[in-house]
Amino acid sequence: MAVSTYYGWRAQAAKPSVRRREDAELAVEIAEIHDVSGGTYGSPRVHAMLRRQGRQVGRKRVERLMRDAGRQIAGRFTLIASTPFAYGTTEQRTAWRSLIATPEAMLRLHQHSPGTLVALDEYLHRRSSGMIDSLSQLIRGAAILAIEDGTEQITRDLLDLVPVDFAAEKAARSAPPGQRKRRNAKTAAATA
Template identity: 45%
Template sequence: MTTWQGWQHFATTPPPQPPTPGEPERSTEQRLAYHSAFVTVRTPAIDTLTTTVRTLMILGQHQQTTARPSLIVTGPAAAGKTTALLHTGRTCHLAHTRQHPPPDHSVHAPVPVAYVLVPPAASAKALATEFARYLGIPVTGRMTQAQITDAVCHTYNHTGVRLILIDEIHRLNPRTTTGAETADLLKDLTERIRATFVYAGIDVTTTALFSGVRGAQLAGRASLVECGAFPARLGKREPFRELITGVETALDLRAHQPGTLPRHAAYLHQRTAGRIGSLTRLIRQAAITAIHDGTERITKTSLEGIRLDHLAETHHRPTPNR
């Protein structure tokens, strides 16, 4: 998705849909593919991010003299940050293309959204090249960072990019010379490209991104959206149990009894630390296993047999002190 062609395919391909009553039964291969891709479970963070991005895009639409307001999506690993970012980007892409369809017989589709990953230990030139690669802007080894940046700003404005999503922003460290130059490049891009910038990264507020003069500038322009772990209880509500119910409703298993997984909410919260990424991975793996072994249902016993990501497993089975 870090090229325009890949992003367009992602944004315009209908997302997976859960089974609906009365529809023909799906084949085994179709159900395996469905649980591999799976649905995006709507969360409060996704709703907040979508609403805030839409508001900031309107707020900065006619702003000319300074950088437009931006947004940072932060939280621990496996908390659903990238999922929220991509869902918001797809929503923006589809809304824009509905409102501004390309002229008849035009071969150029609108380019409302760009999605860029910050490379590890990225230099300013490397990050500028990533921006260029997204739109297929030719870059040669002899081009300077300034030349690449000029080409990026001109092309992004010319093609009408309105929303720029920058993922893995925690890889950027302004305390190093290279990181400081890269942070300065981002500031330059926000002032020269007529778009709203949204960043996503792991625990961004605890990194060097918010330190020093550059950090103060970023903090003064960016709002925060937290993608945190789901609490077991919040007042009278049980957000994690509600999340489990939403995931279970989307399953396509022939013998699974609705309500089974919410009954194990305490176990699942302990197993995943309340992280949506770990939870959906655990349940999807259990569903695929249930299809393969013919049981067609998920139980606590079958969940125990699934090996999760190391972060979740470490939380679930901490190493004893010696």
């Protein structure tokens, strides 16, 4: 390596260019958006959020900064489409309750009573739209909040604070119109 290359590199590290400083600031904003989303937002959604906030930034620049920070995973995995868990028959409801009981049994919260989440089966199905990964995210998010606020128990009020993910939103939007009306009516009745 030439001596001038070394000294050029050292000078650049000591006084980064305007673009590099802007990238560092933008990387912090990207990290905040990514963390607030629970790590679920990829570069398209992060880019959209930045645009909504008035930042004029290119999609590829966001992709590069996320990739450099290790925050972009979608291109490295094969996505498997899943369908919502059915909840119409007695057997399906029993299976859903059994599904809820499994992560609930693994909770290590000091004040949480076993069976609390199973009793909220209809509510959890409505919030997660029957998507198993969304259910997992709801329970995990509520458990984190329960630890942070010191209550060490998951309640419906705490679950209400956890935002649903994209899969649950998409499943709710793709539900037949009659099913959406019933779901909305049940939600209104439950909150009244």
